[in-house]
Amino acid sequence: MTHILLVSFGFLAAGAVFSVILRGRLAKVAVLINLSLGCLMGLIPALRVLTGGFIAQFHAAWPVPLGEFSISLDPLSAFFLLLICVVSLSCGVYGEGYLEASHGRLPLPAVRFFYFLLTLSMAMIVCAQNAVLFLAAWEMMALSGFFLICAEDQKPAARRAGLLYLICTHIGTLCLFALFALMGSKAGSMNFTAIKTILVNFSTLGLNSLFALALIGFGMKAGFMPLHIWLPEAHPEAPSHASAVLSGVMIQMGIYGLLRFLFLCPSIPKAWGFIFLIIGVSSGIFGILFALVQRDLKRLLAYSTIENAGIISLGMGLGCLGISYGNNTLALVGFTAAILHALNHGLFKSLLFLSAGAFYQALGSREIEGAGGLAKTMPLTSLFSWIGAAAICGLPPLNGFISEWLIYYGLIHGGTIGRARYAIFCVAGLALISGLAMACFSKAYGALTLGKARSQIVQNTTDPSKLMILPIAFLAISCLAIGVIPGPIILFAARSSAIVCHIDFQSSISALATPMTQANFIGILGAALLGMAIILWFWRSMKLKRQKVSLGSTWTCGFISPTPRMQYTASSYAQPLARVFEGLLQPKIEFHPSVGYWPKRSSFRSDTPDPTLDRFLLPVFISIKAKLVLFRRFQRGRLQYYLLSVFLFLIALFLWKL
Amino acid sequence: MRFFEQMVAVLILPPFFLGIIAKTKAAFAGRKGPPVFQLYYDLSKLLNKGAVYSETATWIFRLGPVLSLAALFIASLLVPLGGLAPISFSGDAILFAYLLGMGRFITIAAALDVGSSFEGMGASREATFSSLTEPALILAFAGLALATKNFSLSGMFSLPIGRALGAGTTLAMGSLLIALLAENSRIPIDDPTTHLELTMIHEVMTLDHSGPDLAFILYGSAIKLFLMSALIVRLIVPIPTGAAAWAIWYGAMIGISIGIGIIESSLARFRLLRVPQFLIASVCVAAFAVILILR
Numbered sequence: 001m002t003h004i005l006l007v008s009f010g011f012l013a014a015g016a017v018f019s020v021i022l023r024g025r026l027a028k029v030a031v032l033i034n035l036s037l038g039c040l041m042g043l044i045p046a047l048r049v050l051t052g053g054f055i056a057q058f059h060a061a062w063p064v065p066l067g068e069f070s071i072s073l074d075p076l077s078a079f080f081l082l083l084i085c086v087v088s089l090s091c092g093v094y095g096e097g098y099l100e101a102s103h104g105r106l107p108l109p110a111v112r113f114f115y116f117l118l119t120l121s122m123a124m125i126v127c128a129q130n131a132v133l134f135l136a137a138w139e140m141m142a143l144s145g146f147f148l149i150c151a152e153d154q155k156p157a158a159r160r161a162g163l164l165y166l167i168c169t170h171i172g173t174l175c176l177f178a179l180f181a182l183m184g185s186k187a188g189s190m191n192f193t194a195i196k197t198i199l200v201n202f203s204t205l206g207l208n209s210l211f212a213l214a215l216i217g218f219g220m221k222a223g224f225m226p227l228h229i230w231l232p233e234a235h236p237e238a239p240s241h242a243s244a245v246l247s248g249v250m251i252q253m254g255i256y257g258l259l260r261f262l263f264l265c266p267s268i269p270k271a272w273g274f275i276f277l278i279i280g281v282s283s284g285i286f287g288i289l290f291a292l293v294q295r296d297l298k299r300l301l302a303y304s305t306i307e308n309a310g311i312i313s314l315g316m317g318l319g320c321l322g323i324s325y326g327n328n329t330l331a332l333v334g335f336t337a338a339i340l341h342a343l344n345h346g347l348f349k350s351l352l353f354l355s356a357g358a359f360y361q362a363l364g365s366r367e368i369e370g371a372g373g374l375a376k377t378m379p380l381t382s383l384f385s386w387i388g389a390a391a392i393c394g395l396p397p398l399n400g401f402i403s404e405w406l407i408y409y410g411l412i413h414g415g416t417i418g419r420a421r422y423a424i425f426c427v428a429g430l431a432l433i434s435g436l437a438m439a440c441f442s443k444a445y446g447a448l449t450l451g452k453a454r455s456q457i458v459q460n461t462t463d464p465s466k467l468m469i470l471p472i473a474f475l476a477i478s479c480l481a482i483g484v485i486p487g488p489i490i491l492f493a494a495r496s497s498a499i500v501c502h503i504d505f506q507s508s509i510s511a512l513a514t515p516m517t518q519a520n521f522i523g524i525l526g527a528a529l530l531g532m533a534i535i536l537w538f539w540r541s542m543k544l545k546r547q548k549v550s551l552g553s554t555w556t557c558g559f560i561s562p563t564p565r566m567q568y569t570a571s572s573y574a575q576p577l578a579r580v581f582e583g584l585l586q587p588k589i590e591f592h593p594s595v596g597y598w599p600k601r602s603s604f605r606s607d608t609p610d611p612t613l614d615r616f617l618l619p620v621f622i623s624i625k626a627k628l629v630l631f632r633r634f635q636r637g638r639l640q641y642y643l644l645s646v647f648l649f650l651i652a653l654f655l656w657k658l
Numbered sequence: 659m660r661f662f663e664q665m666v667a668v669l670i671l672p673p674f675f676l677g678i679i680a681k682t683k684a685a686f687a688g689r690k691g692p693p694v695f696q697l698y699y700d701l702s703k704l705l706n707k708g709a710v711y712s713e714t715a716t717w718i719f720r721l722g723p724v725l726s727l728a729a730l731f732i733a734s735l736l737v738p739l740g741g742l743a744p745i746s747f748s749g750d751a752i753l754f755a756y757l758l759g760m761g762r763f764i765t766i767a768a769a770l771d772v773g774s775s776f777e778g779m780g781a782s783r784e785a786t787f788s789s790l791t792e793p794a795l796i797l798a799f800a801g802l803a804l805a806t807k808n809f810s811l812s813g814m815f816s817l818p819i820g821r822a823l824g825a826g827t828t829l830a831m832g833s834l835l836i837a838l839l840a841e842n843s844r845i846p847i848d849d850p851t852t853h854l855e856l857t858m859i860h861e862v863m864t865l866d867h868s869g870p871d872l873a874f875i876l877y878g879s880a881i882k883l884f885l886m887s888a889l890i891v892r893l894i895v896p897i898p899t900g901a902a903a904w905a906i907w908y909g910a911m912i913g914i915s916i917g918i919g920i921i922e923s924s925l926a927r928f929r930l931l932r933v934p935q936f937l938i939a940s941v942c943v944a945a946f947a948v949i950l951i952l953r
Binding site for chain 2: 525
C-alpha cells in the first residue's frame with residue numbers, strides 16, 4: 001500500500017517535469033494524465049486507512065543531517081490527504097481550461113510546474129514522520145505558493161502580494177524551525193515518535209512556549225486573525241485555480257500542523273482551549289466583517305477564508321477543552337467538527353474560487369459592482385456559485401451546516417463541564433458569524449448574478465468551457481452529497497479525531513454515537529426539504545397551467561421607467577450592516593460635498609483598510625524606520641570616520657577587558 | 659398519530675391567528691376590522707389566480723417562495739405544539755433556527771433578482787436585522803438548553819411552572835419575544851401592513867410575487883408566526899395532559915396573538931437607526947439569561 005503512495009508521488013513529480021519539457025497540446029494531455037493518476041492513486045491508501053485499514057511505514061535514508069525519508073499514513077494524515085487529492089484534482093482540471101482561456105496572459109509552464117510542486121509538497125507534509133522532511137516539504141509548499149502568486153509578475157500588485165506572503169510565511173517557518181529544534185534537541189532525533197516520547201518530560205512552561213511557537217508558525221499559515229495580513233493580498237493575485245488550492249487546502253496544512261502538534265503533546269493545559277476559542281471568535285467575526293465591505297470578489301473570498309479558519313479554531317478549542325477536562329465526548333465532537341469543517345471548507349471555498357475565476361475571465365475584472373444579470377448569460381456558473389454561497393453560510397441541506405451544527409452541539413454540551421461552561425458564549429459569536437456570512441454572500445452573488453446588467457460587458461459573457469464547468473459541478477454536488485448523507489464522512493473525521501484525542505476507535509464510536517445518529521437525521525431532513533420543495537414546485541406548475549402566466553417588466557408598485565442604475569449596488573447593500581459595526585471596521589471616507597447654491601461636482605470614496613496591516617503594522621514599521629534614521633549619522637561616507645570608529649571600538653574593547 | 663395531528667394543525671391553524679392579531683389592532687383603532695378568517699379567503703383566491711413574472715427574474719425568483727415554504731414545513735415538524743414534537747432529537751433547535759435562515763436567504767436572493775431598488779432596500783435591511791437577531795435567538799435556546807439539560811426543542815420548552823418563572827428563563831423568554839417580533843416583521847421593528855419607505859423590510863421583499871407565489875409567502879409568514887408563538891406559549895403555560903390540554907393551548911395561543919396585537923397597537927415603529935440597538939439589547943438580555951442560568 002505504501003508503494004501506491006510513493007507511485008502517486010512519482011506521478012506528481014513526473015507531471016512537474018513534463019509541464020516544463022513539453023509544449024502545446026501534448027503538455028495539456030500529459031499534465032491531465034499525471035495529475036489524475038497522481039491524485040487518484042493517492043486516494044487509494046487514504047481511503048484504505050480511513051475505513052479501518054493499516055498501511056506500513058516506509059523508511060529510506062536521506063543524506064540530510066538528522067533527516068530521514070520516513071512516511072506513514074495514520075487516519076489524521078489520511079483525511080487531509082483525501083482533501084488534498086480531491087481538491088487538487090478538481091482545481092487542476094479546471095486550471096487547464098483556465099490557462100487555455102487566458103490566451104497567453106499567464107506563463108503556462110511555470111504555473112503548471114509550481115502547481116504540481118504545491119500538490120506534491122502538501123501530500124508529503126501530511127505523510128511525513130520526520131521533522132526535517134516535514135520542514136523541507138513545508139518550505140517547498142511555501143515557495144511554490146510564492147511563485148504561483150507572482151505568476152503575473154508584470155503587475156506591481158502581484159509582486160507586492162508575493163513579497164508580503166514570502167515575509168509572512170518565512171516568519172512562520174522560523175517559528176517552526178525553533179519549535180522542532182527545541183523538541184528534537186531534547187529528543188536527540190527528529191522523528192515524530194521520538195519527539196512524542198520526550199515531550200512527556202517537558203515542564204508546563206516548556207510546553208507553553210512550544211505551544212506559542214506552534215501557534216504563530218502554523219497559525220500564520222492557517223490565517224488566524226492577527227497573523228492573517230498576507231491572505232487578502234496574496235490570494236486574489238494568484239491564478240484562480242491556484243487561489244482555490246491556496247485557500248482551500250494550504251490553509252488546512254496549518255490546521256493539520258496544529259493537530260499534529262496537539263497529537264504529539266502528552267497533556268493539554270486548560271488555557272490552550274480558551275485561547276483557541278478566543279482566536280476562533282475574533283478571527284470569525286473580523287474575517288466576515290471585512291469580507292462584507294470588500295469590492296473585489298477574490299479579496300472577499302480571502303477574508304471569508306479567515307472567518308472559516310476561525311470556525312475551525314472554535315472546534316479545536318472545544319476539543320482541547322474536552323481533553324483538558326477529561327470529557328471524551330466533548331473532545332471528540334470538537335475535533336471531529338474542526339476536521340470536518342476543514343474538508344467542507346476545502347470543498348466549498350475552492351468551488352467559490354473556481355467560479356470567481358470564471359466570472360473574472362468573463363468580465364475582465366474582479367470587481368463585484370459593474371456586473372449584474374450574469375445568471376442569464378452564465379447560468380451554470382451562477383447556479384453552482386449560489387450552491388457554494390449557501391454552503392459557506394452553513395445552511396441546510398448543504399455540508400457547511402453539518403460541521404457548524406457539530407460545533408454548536410459541542411458548545412452546548414460543554415456547558416455542563418466545569419469552567420468549560422463559559423465557552424457557551426461562543427454560541428452567540430458563531431450565530432453572528434453565520435448571519436454576517438449570509439449578508440456577505442447574498443451581497444456578492446446578488447450583485448454579480450441577479451438583477452439587470454449594469455454595464456455592456458455582461459452581454460458578451462458565456463459559460464466557460466467544459467473543462468472548467470465539470471470540476472465546479474463536481475464540487476457543488478459533493479457539497480450537497482455531504483450535506484444529505486453526512487454519515488460516512490463523519491465516520492472518517494471521527495477516526496482522525498480519535499487519533500488526536502488518544503482514544504481508540506471503538507470507544508470513540510460509542511462516545512460519538514448520539515451526535516452521529518442526529519447528523520444522519522439532519523441529512524434525512526435535508527433530503528426531505530429538497531423533496532418538499534420539488535413537490536411544491538410541481539403543485540404550483542399544475543395550478544398555473546390552467547391560468548394565465550405572463551412576463552412583464554418589474555412591478556414594484558408602479559416602477560415607471562426602470563434603469564439598471566436604480567438597483568441596489570453591493571456597497572449600498574452592505575452599508576447598514578457596515579454602519580452598525582463602524583467601530584470595528586473604521587472605514588476611511590473621503591467626501592467632497594458640493595458647496596454653494598448651485599450643485600457642482602462632488603465625490604465620495606470609502607475604503608476599509610485592513611486593521612492589522614494598514615493601521616497597525618505599517619505605522620509601527622514607519623516609526624521604527626524614523627527612529628533608526630538617527631543612526632545614519634555614523635555613515636558619513638568618508639574613510640577617515642570609519643577608521644576612527646574602528647579605532648575607538650578597539651580602545652573600548654581593551655578597556656572592557658581590563 | 660402525533661405526526662398526522664401536528665401536520666393537520668400546522669396546515670390549517672396559522673392563518674386564523676393572524677386574523678386575531680388584525681382584529682385586535684382594529685379594535686384598538688375603533689374599527690371593525692377584516693373577518694377573522696380573511697387570510698383563508700385571500701389564500702384560496704390567490705391560489706386560483708395566474709401569475710406575472712418580471713423579465714429580469716430568473717429561476718431564483720421562482721424558487722424563493724417554494725423553498726422557504728418547504729423549509730417552514732420541515733421546521734414545523736420540530737416544534738412541540740401540545741405534547742412532544744413528531745421529530746425531536748438533541749440539537750434540533752439549531753436546525754430549526756437555520757431552516758428559518760435558509761428561508762430568509764432564498765427570499766433575500768429572490769428579492770435581489772428583480773433588480774429594483776425597493777426590493778433591494780428590503781433585502782439589505784432584512785440581512786442587517788436578521789444577522790443581529792440570530793445571536794439572540796440561539797443564545798436564548800442555549801440558555802434554555804442549559805436550564806433543562808436537554809438540547810431538543812421539545813425538551814427545552816418543557817419547564818415545570820416553578821422553573822419557568824426563574825429570573826434566567828424569564829429573560830430568555832423576553833429575548834425570544836423580541837426575536838419573534840423581529841423575525842415576523844411586527845411593529846416596533848417593521849410594519850406588516852405597509853411597504854412604504856419607512857417600513858421597507860419584509861413586506862417589500864415580496865412586492866413582485868403574484869398568484870400562487872404570493873399565497874405561499876403569506877402562508878409561510880403565518881406559519882412562522884404560529885411556530886414561534888407556540889414556543890412562547892410552551893414557556894408561559896404548563897400544558898396538562900388530557901382533554902383540557904387542547905382547550906388551554908388554544909386559549910393561550912389566542913392570548914399570545916392578542917398580546918402581539920396589543921404590542922403592535924401601543925408602540926410606534928422605531929427609527930431605523932434605533933432598530934439595531936434594540937436588537938443588540940436583546941442579545942445582551944439573552945446573554946444575561948445565560949449568565950443567570952449558568953450560576
